[in-house]
Amino acid sequence: MSERTNTxxxxxxxxxxxxxxxxxxxxxxxxxxxxxxxxxxxxxxGSGKSTISxxxxxxxxxxxxxxxxxxxxxxxxxxxxxxxxxxxxxxxxLSLVADLTVWQNIVLGGEDSRGPxxxxxxxxxxxxxxxxxxxxxxxxxxxxYELAPGQMQIVEIAxxxxxxxxxxxxxxxxxxxxxxxxKSLFDxxxxxxxxxxxxxxxxxxxxEVLEICDDVTIFRNGENVGNIDFARDGKDAAxxxxxxxxxxxxxxxxxxxxxxxxEPIMRIRNLRYGELLKDVSFELxxxxxxxxxxxxxxxxxxxxxxxxxSYPGSTGDVEVAGRAVRLTRPSTAIxxxxxxVPGNREQEGLFLKHSLFTNIVFPKLGLSRQPLFTxxxxxxxxxxxxxxxxxxxxxxxxxxxxxLSGGNQQKVVVGKWLTFETNVLLxxxxxxxxxxxxxxxxxxxxxxxxxxxxxxVILYASDNEELxxxxxxxxxxxxxxxxxxxxxxxxxxxxxxxxxxxxSRSAHEASS
Amino acid sequence: xxxRASSLRRAISKPEFSIFLIFVAMLIVTAxxxxxxFETKSVVRNINAFAPIILVTMGQAVVIISGGIDLxxxxxxxxxxxxxxxxxxxxxxxxxxxxxxxxxxVALMMGVINGIGIGYLRIPPVIVTFATSFMWLGSALxxxxxxxxxxxxxxYVFYNVGSMQGVSEGLKAFTAxxxxxxxxxxxxxxxxxxxxxxxxxxYIYAVGSNSDSAYESGIDTxxxxxxxxxxxxxxxxxAALFFVGQSQSGDARLGDPLTLRAxxxxxxGGIALTGGRGSVYFALVGALILSLVNKIIFFANIxxxxxxxxxxxxxxxxxxxxxxxxxxxxxxxxxDGVTLS
Numbered sequence: 001m002s003e004r005t006n007t008x009x010x011x012x013x014x015x016x017x018x019x020x021x022x023x024x025x026x027x028x029x030x031x032x033x034x035x036x037x038x039x040x041x042x043x044x045x046g047s048g049k050s051t052i053s054x055x056x057x058x059x060x061x062x063x064x065x066x067x068x069x070x071x072x073x074x075x076x077x078x079x080x081x082x083x084x085x086x087x088x089x090x091x092x093x094l095s096l097v098a099d100l101t102v103w104q105n106i107v108l109g110g111e112d113s114r115g116p117x118x119x120x121x122x123x124x125x126x127x128x129x130x131x132x133x134x135x136x137x138x139x140x141x142x143x144x145y146e147l148a149p150g151q152m153q154i155v156e157i158a159x160x161x162x163x164x165x166x167x168x169x170x171x172x173x174x175x176x177x178x179x180x181x182x183k184s185l186f187d188x189x190x191x192x193x194x195x196x197x198x199x200x201x202x203x204x205x206x207x208e209v210l211e212i213c214d215d216v217t218i219f220r221n222g223e224n225v226g227n228i229d230f231a232r233d234g235k236d237a238a239x240x241x242x243x244x245x246x247x248x249x250x251x252x253x254x255x256x257x258x259x260x261x262x263e264p265i266m267r268i269r270n271l272r273y274g275e276l277l278k279d280v281s282f283e284l285x286x287x288x289x290x291x292x293x294x295x296x297x298x299x300x301x302x303x304x305x306x307x308x309x310s311y312p313g314s315t316g317d318v319e320v321a322g323r324a325v326r327l328t329r330p331s332t333a334i335x336x337x338x339x340x341v342p343g344n345r346e347q348e349g350l351f352l353k354h355s356l357f358t359n360i361v362f363p364k365l366g367l368s369r370q371p372l373f374t375x376x377x378x379x380x381x382x383x384x385x386x387x388x389x390x391x392x393x394x395x396x397x398x399x400x401x402x403x404l405s406g407g408n409q410q411k412v413v414v415g416k417w418l419t420f421e422t423n424v425l426l427x428x429x430x431x432x433x434x435x436x437x438x439x440x441x442x443x444x445x446x447x448x449x450x451x452x453x454x455x456x457v458i459l460y461a462s463d464n465e466e467l468x469x470x471x472x473x474x475x476x477x478x479x480x481x482x483x484x485x486x487x488x489x490x491x492x493x494x495x496x497x498x499x500x501x502x503x504s505r506s507a508h509e510a511s512s
Numbered sequence: 513x514x515x516r517a518s519s520l521r522r523a524i525s526k527p528e529f530s531i532f533l534i535f536v537a538m539l540i541v542t543a544x545x546x547x548x549x550f551e552t553k554s555v556v557r558n559i560n561a562f563a564p565i566i567l568v569t570m571g572q573a574v575v576i577i578s579g580g581i582d583l584x585x586x587x588x589x590x591x592x593x594x595x596x597x598x599x600x601x602x603x604x605x606x607x608x609x610x611x612x613x614x615x616x617x618v619a620l621m622m623g624v625i626n627g628i629g630i631g632y633l634r635i636p637p638v639i640v641t642f643a644t645s646f647m648w649l650g651s652a653l654x655x656x657x658x659x660x661x662x663x664x665x666x667x668y669v670f671y672n673v674g675s676m677q678g679v680s681e682g683l684k685a686f687t688a689x690x691x692x693x694x695x696x697x698x699x700x701x702x703x704x705x706x707x708x709x710x711x712x713x714x715y716i717y718a719v720g721s722n723s724d725s726a727y728e729s730g731i732d733t734x735x736x737x738x739x740x741x742x743x744x745x746x747x748x749x750x751a752a753l754f755f756v757g758q759s760q761s762g763d764a765r766l767g768d769p770l771t772l773r774a775x776x777x778x779x780x781g782g783i784a785l786t787g788g789r790g791s792v793y794f795a796l797v798g799a800l801i802l803s804l805v806n807k808i809i810f811f812a813n814i815x816x817x818x819x820x821x822x823x824x825x826x827x828x829x830x831x832x833x834x835x836x837x838x839x840x841x842x843x844x845x846x847x848d849g850v851t852l853s
Binding site: 057059078079080083089091094095096097098099100104108109110111113116117118159 | 706709710711713714717718720721722724725726727728729730731732788789
């Protein structure tokens with residue numbers, strides 16, 4: 001793939017600038033992409049990757065700078081114009097319409113007509129062909145809201161491919177995918193590249209970038225700080241990470257694993273919720289980090305939501321610190337110090353339009369005894385402490401949370417619980433879409449809290465690496481049941497995969 | 513075999529199924545209360561009584577699916593009747609044609625104005641259409657301060673062919689069984705059938721479900737919202753034709769009660785107020801359900817004040833029930849929290 005003789009530059013972006021209400025998202029964005037090559041776009045959250053991608057795809061208009069497609073300067077006013085020029089984008093937060101079916105979404109905006117009417121037969125046919133490559137067996141007649149997040153992501157990718165782009169921008173397409181799905185995505189990407197498409201690929205997982213990309217462009221603080229051509233400069237992971245974080249790579253902060261001996265702080269027996277949770281039973285010990293793993297969408301998220309009181313219809317016996325608790329409302333869960341950090345931060349964890357201050361103080365106002373007048377100064381002080389402890393990057397406490405980058409938003413979701421007496425922290429994929437540096441800050445903080453004996457943690461992560469690095473004990477879920485428990489040295493990626501796929505059915509004894 | 517069973521379960525889990533069941537239940541109750549309910553005469557009378565709300569509901573459904581709502585629907589119907597009866601002169605049959613064209617133009621214009629407010633100026637639909645409802649009302653009162661006006665004779669074709677002169681007995685007999693109101697409804701259905709097979713039909717759902725995603729997919733969302741308002745205009749136009757055919761006059765306050773009833777009927781028919789979900793045909797069923805409910809209240813022989821009160825309560829109960837049912841089924845199918853931002 002490193003034939004560098006007659007290369008064709010598909011995309012050249014130079015000196016692109018973009019501000020969002022005073023926050024500089026992009027100060028000097030440069031990006032090049034050649035025909036038949038995959039360019040990795042790397043950088044921490046808030047470094048400007050998504051912004052430059054959306055500018056190229058016509059969603060935003062740049063404040064300054066130049067974008068050339070096949071050498072010609074272009075100024076797109078909307079995504080449709082970019083699409084006409086052969087630019088398709090896979091959006092990080094997906095551009096799917098929940099109430100339409102899979103195939104309707106794939107052809108959306110590019111429908112063929114026969115006379116005045118839509119040509120649905122050929123649309124279905126073409127949609128099926130693309131889906132079959134990416135995820136054989138997905139029913140294209142299903143409605144999007146029926147799908148699991150990973151399947152939605154694949155539909156989003158199929159939609160971009162359907163447009164037959166010359167330039168395909170993939171903004172974190174793999175965050176919601178399982179390993180096998182990532183592999184088939186890579187196969188498809190290789191086929192597209194062989195057919196002359198140029199691809200820009202964004203991911204936080206380094207191994208993916210090393211495997212699939214021909215070269216990488218690294219962004220930090222709104223400008224690009226490095227270009228590495230793998231054929232010329234070699235694949236040096238440490239160098240890439242140092243470009244991303246701006247510091248030398250530290251060793252992976254692997255937790256000292258301990259078989260927690262402490263007394264149980266929480267006991268769950270026969271937790272049920274519809275088809276999603278079937279008789280889940282386990283104990284959580286004091287000072288323990290209990291992982292929940294398995295394939296995507298086997299009830300892990302639902303387990304944490306049930307514990308956080310989000311499912312009034314759930315049944316089961318729950319004991320927290322020796323007292324029986326009925327977890328039918330979020331407020332009871334919070335009063336019993338079961339605090340949730342939801343995975344879908346934009347919808348479940350934040351008031352996007354409100355300030356950082358409001359977001360952090362809000363749970364306090366609602367749930368603990370308050371003086372008649374809110375002691376704003378004292379809370380602001382606490383807030384500043386939280387901001388510095390978690391190193392949240394913001395222009396101030398009054399900045400709307402919407403203006404923060406994804407990783408910093410996630411820190412706010414964790415931060416709002418920090419002033420509470422925490423018994424159990426429920427982390428539902430807290431590092432999804434969070435960059436290497438921010439992820440480390442987040443887990444460092446949590447580990448410190450756990451070591452000081454201030455909390456126990458139940459952690460669901462879609463990335464097995466996180467589970468391996470931080471868990472003392474690991475429950476594997478399959479179709480709403482706990483099918484295996486891994487402890488101590490048993491916890492490694494191979495074992496997790498084996499247990500998730502139920503390679504050995506004998507691992508069934510585990511749960512209670 | 514199992515495949516058939518699962519598709520049956522899917523059908524049952526759809527909100528449409530519960531709507532259909534409610535409709536059947538209402539039919540049975542009404543038929544028990546009114547002995548001659550299924551006789552041709554009474555069926556025709558009911559079709560005539562229900563036609564306006566059905567048409568307005570279908571138009572409303574299109575707007576709600578596109579992510580909007582039309583609080584000006586009722587006054588728009590009133591204004592159209594006023595325009596029709598102002599342009600027409602009873603003595604001059606040709607003036608009826610001009611009236612039709614003028615009224616259709618006014619109707620579409622109202623749709624465009626609502627669409628510009630919602631789509632291009634991005635004012636919340638509730639505000640836009642609440643404001644425009646007063647514009648329509650003002651204009652209607654200007655044209656026709658008191659109910660009245662005149663209509664050409666052939667306008668009976670929209671209501672009762674039997675009372676027209678120079679029409680063959682065969683046609684009269686035919687329309688005694690299949691009244692014009694039924695054809696107005698069928699025209700509405702056919703219109704939506706054609707549109708739903710075109711781009712615009714698909715895009716109305718896409719924009720209503722998630723306008724950001726639709727925009728990112730290259731759809732001109734403002735244009736789609738305007739188009740939805742204009743489609744609604746056509747349904748309102750059809751409703752106005754019926755009214756003028758029936759009463760041979762225009763009335764600036766005639767449509768007032770229709771607006772909220774049509775919204776309620778659309779929701780009863782499974783149209784989600786959040787947009788993007790529901791079927792225009794089932795909105796029609798929703799309108800039928802609501803009309804039958806009114807009939808049942810009437811038969812219960814309670815005073816008019818209570819009728820109004822009970823009618824309001826029933827609307828809230830019906831909406832709450834259909835939403836709870838949808839929510840319940842979505843949870844089971846989708847595993848609850850699967851949400852898109």
